[in-house]
Amino acid sequence: MLDEKKTAIIFKAFCDENRIRILKMLATGEKCGCKLLEEINVAQPTLSHHMKILCDSGVVLGRKEGKWTHYSISPEGVRIAIECLQNLTIISS
């Protein structure tokens, strides 16, 4: 089981409204930063900040390609997050 600190870092991804919007966009497939920026109402440095938190959580992957960064949901990160949520909440002895 992950420690409290790492667990908190994972779920920080899901506790800001703008990050949730970003995740919903990524759920339809990989997108580059500039595309995300078009669809969300924040300044570019703010988006960059949120993308860092999402990547740090492990739930999102960033793939650099030339001047673009393509972001996508990480299936492995998602698996870990769900497992973590279950460990925290499923009653056990």
Place this chain on the structure above:
Amino acid sequence: MLDEKKTAIIFKAFCDENRIRILKMLATGEKCGCKLLEEINVAQPTLSHHMKILCDSGVVLGRKEGKWTHYSISPEGVRIAIECLQNLTIISS
């Protein structure tokens, strides 16, 4: 699918280290506030504050009985949280 605000409220439950400790305690069964207070290193009003956030998320249930409040994991709340996490992160078109 839940809106961004409600989703954020659910996952706020999991993004503070002390709340994660509390959830781990509750995963071993229902506990009253005073029992939780013994095991966690915060003042009583701070615990009360965290319990409110946990209950607001729907992941924890509070059951009043005389002067005690007994807290437990809500299986239904957990189900919704996991479903919500899956909706946000499982790739779809």
Place this chain on the structure above:
DNA sequence: AAAACATATTGACATTCTTCTATACGTTGC
């Protein structure tokens, strides 16, 4: 090499969150 573009970093400010002390509220037992 210079211009244009995508993204990251810095620094400042406002808001939100965590925590505490003090106090209030509701219940139990004398």
Place this chain on the structure above:
DNA sequence: GCAACGTATAGAAGAATGTCAATATGTTTT
């Protein structure tokens, strides 16, 4: 009724977070 107990609320202080403008970094194109 009053004291003791468990919990909640109010208010304040400090820390963390979200946001932006300005600027830096790295890449592509001309």
